[in-house]
Amino acid sequence: MVGHSKIKFLSNTNGQVKDQGLSSGKVNPIASPFVPAHVVSDIGLGSKSRKLNHNAFPFDPALMVNESDRSLYVTFSNGFPISPKEIQHFFERRFKENCVEKVYVDDRPGKIPLFGKIRFHKLMFTVAVLGNKPSTKLIVNGKPLWCKRFQQGRTTKA
Numbered sequence: 001m002v003g004h005s006k007i008k009f010l011s012n013t014n015g016q017v018k019d020q021g022l023s024s025g026k027v028n029p030i031a032s033p034f035v036p037a038h039v040v041s042d043i044g045l046g047s048k049s050r051k052l053n054h055n056a057f058p059f060d061p062a063l064m065v066n067e068s069d070r071s072l073y074v075t076f077s078n079g080f081p082i083s084p085k086e087i088q089h090f091f092e093r094r095f096k097e098n099c100v101e102k103v104y105v106d107d108r109p110g111k112i113p114l115f116g117k118i119r120f121h122k123l124m125f126t127v128a129v130l131g132n133k134p135s136t137k138l139i140v141n142g143k144p145l146w147c148k149r150f151q152q153g154r155t156t157k158a
Contacts, residue, residue, distance in 0.1 A: 071150035
């Protein structure tokens, strides 16, 4: 019976089995699991080998996602171009926060814009827009906007 017996564990210094008796006879739920001493030294967890960079930026998982994963390729219907400001305001109203990092729209002189790219601050916004569909149609100020995942390296013929 685990609740009424002493707990046995390995010491991480010399590998010997020791008895650890708890006065209540119950397992400590916040006790850390055993890590052998050779593993501690191999992965650099020992106090002597710890060298932290105090000037390092805090860990942010969003930075691990590349730019193209956070981007959508957008197309407009012919004759219904949408400005970058309209697109940015649409998504910021929809998600109630500053979610758009940059909006690019084809701005060649003498041409009506037919496509563009939206880069969000976080991957979750591209997922929220598309869900599990390959593309989706949105209406921005009464004008259709088609969105799909941005594919890096794909070029359009002008």
